Amino acid sequence: IAGITQAPTSQILAAGRRMTLRCTQDMRHNAMYWYRQDLGLGLRLIHYSNTAGTTGKGEVPDGYSVSRANTDDFPLTLASAVPSQTSVYFCASSQQAGVSYEQYFGPGTRLTVT
Template identity: 95%
Template sequence: IAGITQAPTSQILAAGRRMTLRCTQDMRHNAMYWYRQDLGLGLRLIHYSNTAGTTGKGEVPDGYSVSRANTDDFPLTLASAVPSQTSVYFCASSKGTASSYNEQFFGPGTRLTVL
């Protein structure tokens, strides 16, 4: 079934550890996004990529890095996790064409707890 997959589904992580959240889409979408969801704050954009090889910073990029080596994958890395990064992380993708509306499709999310 076409769509977006995220791994892991959930993770408990010790502070200071490095962690990579994986995101893969098989829809050949150009644009991909990482959001974090926190209670009372909705979803906030961490990083995005308009096309393979390019990335950009969102609202809350500090402590996170991304790469976009190919169209399908968009991993999010926490170099040294801190408790404030405890959150639910959503990956999303869209066709990314400039001339029309592009619906964003969301992955199932990763619940990350940093202790």
């Protein structure tokens, strides 16, 4: 069982380019999440999905979009990348949305926008 996979592992992207970060889980979890992690700012939620077909905005959604067409995949798209989006991006999933459920994290994607 792979758990959560993210691709690419790292990427250098020119400002203004469009980029999709991929996230796939094989645990049949209902809820999925995208975070960015920056030094001194901790983990900040970008978007989330409580179940396939639904999405919600987190703390820092501007400049990002997501879709949840099926249970397993939760891609994150940067429509027009800016340098402030340089960060490490983590995808996570949990069995259900809501309290007490463990979140399982992927290995992260390190994105540099130049």
